[in-house]
Amino acid sequence: MDAEKGLTETVRETTPNPTQTTTQSPTQTADQTTQTTQSPTQTTTQTTQSEDTRLVQEIINLIEEEPGLSQRQMAERLGMNSNTLKYHIKRMREKGILERSGSRRKGQWLVKK
Numbered sequence: 266m267d268a269e270k271g272l273t274e275t276v277r278e279t280t281p282n283p284t285q286t287t288t289q290s291p292t293q294t295a296d297q298t299t300q301t302t303q304s305p306t307q308t309t310t311q312t313t314q315s316e317d318t319r320l321v322q323e324i325i326n327l328i329e330e331e332p333g334l335s336q337r338q339m340a341e342r343l344g345m346n347s348n349t350l351k352y353h354i355k356r357m358r359e360k361g362i363l364e365r366s367g368s369r370r371k372g373q374w375l376v377k378k
Contacts, residue, residue: 289331311323320343320345320349320353321353321357323343324339324343324350324353324354324357325357325362325363325376327339327342327343328363328374328376329376332373332374332375333371333372333373333374336350336351336354350370361377362376362377362378363375363376364377364378
C-alpha cells in the first residue's frame with residue numbers, strides 16, 4: 266500500500282465537502298509544468314533566431330560595400346565582439362553563403378546568392 270501512495274499524489278481541493286479528494290499522478294504534474302515553460306523558451310528561441318538573421322544581413326551588407334575588410338575590421342565597424350563575427354562567418358561559409366578569395370592578407374570576401 267505504501268508503494269501505491271508513492272505513485273499517486275493526493276491533492277485536497279477546497280470544496281464544501283471536506284471529504285472529497287482528487288488524485289493526480291506525478292506524470293500529469295510534470296507534463297503541466299513542462300507545458301507552462303514551453304512558451305517562454307519558444308519565444309526566446311524565436312528572438313535569438315531573428316537577431317542572428319539580422320546580424321547575418323548586416324555582415325553581408327558590409328561585405329558587399331567593402332569586400333576587402335578583415336574580420337577584425339568588420340567586427341569593429343559592426344560594434345560586435347570579433348569572436349561573435351567569426352562564429353557567424355564560419356556558419357555562413359559552411360552554408361555556402363560566403364567565400365574568401367585571394368590571400369589572407371589581400372583577399373576579398375565574396376557573397377554567393
